[in-house]
Amino acid sequence: MSSALTWPEWLEHGDKYLKSGTPKEGGKVKLLPTIRYNLLSMSLESYVMAILDFHDNLPDNHTFTDLMDGLERVMPVDAGLRERILKYENIQSICSLEKFHIKDPTNEELVELREAIAEIGEIAHQVCDKKTAAKV
Numbered sequence: 635m636s637s638a639l640t641w642p643e644w645l646e647h648g649d650k651y652l653k654s655g656t657p658k659e660g661g662k663v664k665l666l667p668t669i670r671y672n673l674l675s676m677s678l679e680s681y682v683m684a685i686l687d688f689h690d691n692l693p694d695n696h697t698f699t700d701l702m703d704g705l706e707r708v709m710p711v712d713a714g715l716r717e718r719i720l721k722y723e724n725i726q727s728i729c730s731l732e733k734f735h736i737k738d739p740t741n742e743e744l745v746e747l748r749e750a751i752a753e754i755g756e757i758a759h760q761v762c763d764k765k766t767a768a769k770v
Contacts, residue, residue, distance in 0.1 A: 641687040645762055648680030648755055656748060667738045671725055674744065678719065678751045681758040685709070688762055698723035705754075709761065718750040 639647070655673030657663045665673070675698075682701040686692055686708060693704030702716050722743060726736045739747070 639683070639687070641684045641762060644680045644684035644687055645758055648677045648684060648758060651677035651680055652748070652751060652755055655744075663741075667741070667744060668726075668736060670744050671722075671739045671747070674747055674751055675726075678754060681751070681754045684758045685761050709757075715750060715753055718746060719754070722747045 651673050655665075655670045655677060657665075657670075663670075678698065679696055679701060682693065682705050686704050689708040691704065691708050693700045698720055702711060702719060705711055706716075722739065725739045725743070
């Protein structure tokens with residue numbers, strides 16, 4: 635039995651991570667900014683992986699840049715949306731032992747990143763729903 639996720643599971647995970655990384659409206663923010671950033675990052679990864687899996691494709695790696703480059707291999711991506719996501723890639727650089735760093739994002743950064751990832755989520759749902767309908 636394969637342990638790899640399928641595109642519907644990636645899509646579901648993206649929705650759950652996005653919801654978990656989004657404070658309740660008018661409610662108290664309970665999670666630290668770094669935790670919210672990580673949840674939003676996992677949402678981005680899940681949404682992009684859903685689209686890529688749907689197209690039988692994979693990213694080269696799982697940095698924001700790799701995910702967006704992979705996405706652009708299978709569909710056009712608005713340059714402004716790409717820029718809004720990539721400007722927050724370096725809040726955490728945890729893949730390199732030599733250049734390892736973590737910075738706490740501001741609430742404003744998290745709001746803008748969340749909005750951009752929500753757009754990717756909408757695209758993922760549209761692409762996958764359209765493809766599902768075409769396969770039936």
